[in-house]
Amino acid sequence: MNRPWDKIFFETQSLPGMEAMRECKNCGILPEHGNFSAVTSSKGYKHPNYCIPCVRIQRSKKDHKYDTSERRALTTAMRLERQPWEKVHNYISGVYSKVDYDRADFDKHMESLFESWMTWENNGRGDGHWQIEHKIPRAFFGPHMKEPYDFCEQFQKTWCLENLRPLDAQLNNSKSAKVYLPEGIEDESFLIDCTLEEFKTHVKNWNP
Structure with missing residues (x-):
């Protein structure tokens, strides 16, 4: 007082x-x-x-009028309406039915690339965790995707095992959706125009 x-x-x-x-x-x-x-x-x-x-x-x-959960749901719905491919992207489990590998293949691929400190238990966010990195980001291919995704080359390029690897969570977040080009490729449009097999060849042993 x-x-x-x-x-x-x-x-x-x-x-x-x-x-x-x-x-x-x-x-x-x-x-x-x-x-x-x-x-x-x-x-x-x-x-x-x-x-x-x-x-x-x-x-x-x-x-209640300005409830953040309601606003978040509305924002998410609007984003998914503009970018329907994100519905599938959000969860790896929703991808298996649309690609030529299953969960066992995915696990084996990721484990073969684990660093000494990586385990399935520390997959997540924050320091000391790792995340699934798309070498060529999902956001790059997203606008070019069309259903059905089973036959969409851009979707298949995004989720092919050659484009996936485990990466330190903080490093993955710092890279955001920036596009790095594999050695020998000078134009981003090549990544869209090339075949799936050509794409796999370029990114398989490449680590941006």
């Missing part, structure tokens, strides 16, 4: 020129001492306007 009117207010629940024991503007109940919310007026005084229960109700309505 650094300001003098704060002390007066908390002792008397009123201020000079202000009606004592002001009622809650919402429910009309006379709040008990300490059971009110306050706002700062243009003069700097704190006037009790709403009792705390009413304030909580108002805030809960506001929080």
